[in-house]
Amino acid sequence: MRLIIIVKSSTEFKNLHADRLTITPLPAYSPDYNPIEKLWKNTKRDATHLKYFKTFEDLHDSVVKTFKSYMQDASKIICVMQKMREDFSIVC
Numbered sequence: 001m002r003l004i005i006i007v008k009s010s011t012e013f014k015n016l017h018a019d020r021l022t023i024t025p026l027p028a029y030s031p032d033y034n035p036i037e038k039l040w041k042n043t044k045r046d047a048t049h050l051k052y053f054k055t056f057e058d059l060h061d062s063v064v065k066t067f068k069s070y071m072q073d074a075s076k077i078i079c080v081m082q083k084m085r086e087d088f089s090i091v092c
Contacts (some may be wrong), residue, residue: 038075043067 044078047066053059 039070042076 043063043066046069047062048059051062055063
C-alpha cells in the first residue's frame with residue numbers, strides 16, 4: 001500500500017518523522033497537482049467559456065448548473081485527478 005502525503009511546507013513534519021518517511025515536496029506553484037485548480041478550469045470551460053450572460057444571475061445559474069452536473073456524475077470530479085494519478089502511478 002502506498003501512502004501519499006501532500007504538504008505545503010514539510011520541514012516540521014519531516015523532522016518529526018524523518019526516520020519513517022520520505023517526503024517529496026510539491027513545487028511552490030503546482031496547479032497540475034492541485035485538483036481544485038483543474039476543477040475550476042473545467043467549470044470555466046463548461047459554464048462560462050464563449051458564453052454571453054446578460055445578467056450576473058444568468059452567470060450564477062450557469063455555474064450552479066455545472067456544479068449540479070458534477071454532483072450527478074462523480075466521474076467529472078474524479079477525472080480532475082488524472083494528472084496526479086499518472087505522475088504517482090496510482091491505479092483506480
